[in-house]
Amino acid sequence: MEVKKIRDLSLISIDENRIIVIACDSCGGIGMKEGDTFKVPTIYAARFTVRVAIMEVICSGAEIITITNAVCNEMNDTGMAVIKGIKEELMLAGINDMTLTGSTEENFKTISTGIGITAIGMVSKDKLKVNSVKEEAIIVSIGLPKVGHEISFVKDDEIIDYDTICKLQQSKDVYEIVPVGSKGIAYETEMLARNNGFKLKFKTELLVDTHKSGGPSTCVIAAVDLKKIDEIIKDFNNVSIIGYLMKN
Structure with missing residues (x-):
């Protein structure tokens, strides 16, 4: 074992x-x-x-x-x-x-x-989709990081839901998904790159706060196929490009 x-x-x-x-x-x-x-x-x-x-x-x-x-x-x-x-x-x-x-x-x-x-x-x-990125990819965040009073107790379209996770898992264009915790998007992105043995380049202008706590996993990051990014943006809500995984 x-x-x-x-x-x-x-x-x-x-x-x-x-x-x-x-x-x-x-x-x-x-x-x-x-x-x-x-x-x-x-x-x-x-x-x-x-x-x-x-x-x-x-x-x-x-x-x-x-x-x-x-x-x-x-x-x-x-x-x-x-x-x-x-x-x-x-x-x-x-x-x-x-x-x-x-x-x-x-x-x-x-x-x-x-x-x-x-x-x-x-x-x-x-x-298993853990340390499963085998080629260069784009890192996106899906959903928005929220914590404390920012979190609604009813349905909140800015918080990623289970149906979205299921669709991401079923897509062959999504290599790996990581929930964002209290250390934020940037930390999870850096760990994803390191664990998969890639060099990371952050996007210059970001539309989401990458250092904010994700609270109770209100958003995720995903490594996706470089050629399919337009489809990912079209098919899912609250998608932001965070950076790029490149071979060392």
């Missing part, structure tokens, strides 16, 4: 054909308890926390097989709100909520909301 750590993913080869992909995320001090710093309904804190882990796994090409939630609070009523939020996000992602398992804290009183999520997926090696 071979185990690799790439970006925020753990990749475990379980046989000649299959790989387990693991990602996690946590959220603390965001919710409706007295000690929370950022007051939002607990349901939404849970939704966006599980979204990060889901996005990491499905962008790799893997199918989710298990979601675990570690709720660092009592079941009634914080835990129930967390589970409800997770199930809502699983429904949006088209994932059966029977994959969900978890635990709560019943021994001690807590004053701040704490949530830990682990997403586990499986993919065949030929469908």
Whole structure:
């Protein structure tokens, strides 16, 4: 059995054909308890926390097989709100909520909301899109980086959705997709270039803030075929060219 750590993913080869992909995320001090710093309904804190882990796994090409939630609070009523939020996000992602398992804290009183999520997926090696850029490509961002109060609790067309990720995964013109986290688009782009062994050249004039936090993976970057960039821009919303991957 071979185990690799790439970006925020753990990749475990379980046989000649299959790989387990693991990602996690946590959220603390965001919710409706007295000690929370950022007051939002607990349901939404849970939704966006599980979204990060889901996005990491499905962008790799893997199918989710298990979601675990570690709720660092009592079941009634914080835990129930967390589970409800997770199930809502699983429904949006088209994932059966029977994959969900978890635990709560019943021994001690807590004053701040704490949530830990682990997403586990499986993919065949030929469908894995991690370090999968084999030729020069254009890096684009899709969706806009948003964080905190900028994030709408209802449908927001500026935030990338699961249907878009699915379409990107199915396109032979998209070599690799990476969710943007708190370190921003520029950081994820630099890591993508380095991990794939390419030299990176950023576009001179950028239409998106490449250093802004992507919050709960509200946008992604993708390495796409140089010759198909016009089709990518036409077929998807909120697409910005970030830079170019060139051979060393």
